[in-house]
Amino acid sequence: CAAAGIKVPIVPGILPVTNFAQVRKFSAMCGASVPDWMGRLFEGLDEDAETRRMVAVVVAAEQVRLLQANGVDEFHFYTLNRPDLVYAIAHILGVRPVKETPAPA
Structure with a gap:
């Protein structure tokens, strides 16, 4: 960011995706794209909410790890009323x- 002349902190937002169909629809409305690999992770899970939650957690954790490996050390998590995922x-x-630790008696 500094190399681009940006002098304010940029904090990436992490959104655990549990409903890929909804994300795909929202992204299309915004003109954004979603990686094909993410769509493949959610294939066949439309009726399996628990597995979708597990996938969401692993994908989000991996995003954070990749960002940390590239020097990012602050994150904003969008909980969307699902603090259990975060x-x-x-x-x-x-x-x-x-x-x-209990105080000594």
């Missing part, structure tokens, strides 16, 4: 809640 993504990435 919690699972964070878990895969090694981000865990801090365990509180």
Whole structure:
């Protein structure tokens, strides 16, 4: 970004995709494209919501890993009222809640 003259932070948004048909439709309305590989991951899962959620978590975690490998260290997660997906993504990435240690008696 700095090489392009951008002087403000850019924080990528990560959206776990659980409904690929909806994303494809929305993307078409916006004139955006969705990678073919992503469509193939969701083939045959229209009636399998649990597997779609698992795929969404793995794909989003991999996106974050690739971005981290390229120097990105801040992310915005779109939860869309599904904090469980973001919690699972964070878990895969090694981000865990801090365990509180009981105070000595």
